[in-house]
Amino acid sequence: MRKKLALLLLFLFPLLLFSGKDPLWQRAEQIVKTSIIIDAHEDIPTTMLNEDVSVLRNKGHFDLPRAFMGGLTAPCFAIFTNHKYDNNHPAEFALRELANVYEFAFQHKDKVLIAYSYRDILKAKEEGKLAIIITMENSSPIEDPSQLLLWKRLGLRMAILTHMKTNKYADSSTDEEKWGGLSPEGKEMVKRMNQLGILVDVSHLSDKAAAQAIQLTTLPPVASHSDARALNDVPRNLPDYLIKAIAEKGGVIGVNFFPYFLSERVKGPWEEFWKKAGELRKQYGKEADEMIKKERKKLPNADIKDIVRHIKYMVNLVGVEHVGIGSDFEGISMAPRGFEDVTKFKNLVYELLKEGFTEKQIRMILGENFLRVFKKADEAYLKGKGSAF
Numbered sequence: 001m002r003k004k005l006a007l008l009l010l011f012l013f014p015l016l017l018f019s020g021k022d023p024l025w026q027r028a029e030q031i032v033k034t035s036i037i038i039d040a041h042e043d044i045p046t047t048m049l050n051e052d053v054s055v056l057r058n059k060g061h062f063d064l065p066r067a068f069m070g071g072l073t074a075p076c077f078a079i080f081t082n083h084k085y086d087n088n089h090p091a092e093f094a095l096r097e098l099a100n101v102y103e104f105a106f107q108h109k110d111k112v113l114i115a116y117s118y119r120d121i122l123k124a125k126e127e128g129k130l131a132i133i134i135t136m137e138n139s140s141p142i143e144d145p146s147q148l149l150l151w152k153r154l155g156l157r158m159a160i161l162t163h164m165k166t167n168k169y170a171d172s173s174t175d176e177e178k179w180g181g182l183s184p185e186g187k188e189m190v191k192r193m194n195q196l197g198i199l200v201d202v203s204h205l206s207d208k209a210a211a212q213a214i215q216l217t218t219l220p221p222v223a224s225h226s227d228a229r230a231l232n233d234v235p236r237n238l239p240d241y242l243i244k245a246i247a248e249k250g251g252v253i254g255v256n257f258f259p260y261f262l263s264e265r266v267k268g269p270w271e272e273f274w275k276k277a278g279e280l281r282k283q284y285g286k287e288a289d290e291m292i293k294k295e296r297k298k299l300p301n302a303d304i305k306d307i308v309r310h311i312k313y314m315v316n317l318v319g320v321e322h323v324g325i326g327s328d329f330e331g332i333s334m335a336p337r338g339f340e341d342v343t344k345f346k347n348l349v350y351e352l353l354k355e356g357f358t359e360k361q362i363r364m365i366l367g368e369n370f371l372r373v374f375k376k377a378d379e380a381y382l383k384g385k386g387s388a389f
C-alpha cells in the first residue's frame with residue numbers, strides 16, 4: 001500500500017508543478033503582485049519611434065499588455081540619442097522621443113502616468129497603473145548644464161552622460177579616452193544634476209569617468225544597467241572597486257540582461273559574430289542583412305540563472321540594498337532564456353526564492369532599492385534651488 005502511495009506521489013509531483021501548484025511558484029506570484037517593480041533601463045522610447053507599444057506585439061520585450069501581465073510597476077524609459085546626432089541637433093531628436101512618451105501617457109492616461117516624483121511610483125502601484133520614469137542615455141541633447149532645469153521640469157529623473165562613444169561630457173567605456181574621465185563640462189553637469197535631483201547614472205562611462213562621477217555626486221550614484229566584470233570581463237561591466245564605490249555612497253546597480261554581458265560562455269561566439277557581420281557588411285552592403293540574420297540565429301544564449309549569478313555576486317560583495325534590475329529590454333538583440341520579456345519577473349523571483357533569498361530581500365532587488373534612491377533625489381530637489389524656481 002505504502003509503495004503504491006509513493007508511486008502515486010511520484011506521478012503527481014510533476015503534475016503539481018505543471019499546474020502551478022508548486023508552493024514556491026505561488027509565493028513567487030504573490031511577491032510579484034505585491035511588490036514595486038522598477039526596471040532601471042528599458043529602451044522603449046526608441047521602439048516607440050516605429051511601433052505602437054500600447055497593444056500586444058509578438059516581438060520585442062515590452063508593451064502595455066505584457067507589462068501588466070508581468071506585474072511591472074515602473075520601467076525607466078530611456079530617451080536615447082544616437083551619437084551620429086551629437087553634432088547635428090541632438091535635442092531635436094531627443095524631444096521627438098520625449099514627445100512620443102508624453103503623447104503615449106496622454107492617450108493612455110487611464111493606464112499609465114509619468115512619475116515626476118517617487119510618490120508617483122507608489123501612486124501608480126496603488127491605482128494599478130504603470131509609472132513611466134523618464135531617463136536619458138547619452139546627454140548630448142542637453143547642450144550645457146543650464147538646460148538641465150528645463151529637462152528636470154520635463155520629468156527627467158536620471159541621466160547617463162554618454163553612450164558607446166566619448167562625447168563632450170565623458171569618456172565612454174567602449175571608445176578612446178579623451179578627457180581622462182569626465183570633461184570639465186561633464187563635471188559641471190554632475191554638480192547641477194545633484195542640485196536638481198537628477199540621478200547620475202554611470203553605466204556606459206569609462207572606469208575613470210565612472211569613478212569621478214561617483215566621487216563627485218552628492219546623490220546616491222547608480223549604474224542603471226551594468227553587470228559584474230569579475231564574472232565576465234567586458235568593458236561595459238563594472239569592476240569590483242566601482243561596485244563598492246557605488247554602494248559606499250548608498251547607490252544601486254541594475255543587473256543587465258544582455259547575454260554578452262551576462263555570460264563568459266557566450267562572449268567568444270558573440271565577438272566572432274560581430275567581426276563576421278562587419279566583414280559581410282563591408283563586402284555586401286545592405287544585401288548582407290539576411291546573412292547576418294541567419295548568423296545571429298546561431299548565437300548561444302545566456303540563461304536566467306546567469307542573471308541570478310550576477311545578482312548573488314553583487315549582493316555578496318556589497319549587500320542586498322545596492323542591487324536592482326536594469327534589463328536593457330528593447331535595447332538588446334537577445335534576451336536570456338527564462339526572462340524573455342517583461343512578463344517573466346515571476347521566474348526571477350522563483351529562482352531567487354530557490355537560492356534562499358528572503359521575501360524582503362527580493363522586494364528590495366525588484367524595486368525598493370531604486371525607489372529609495374529616487375526618494376533621495378526628490379529630497380535633494382526640494383532642498384535645492386530648483387524647486388524654489
Ligand SMILES: [Zn+2]
Nearest residue numbers: 137204225331
Ligand atoms: Zn545602454
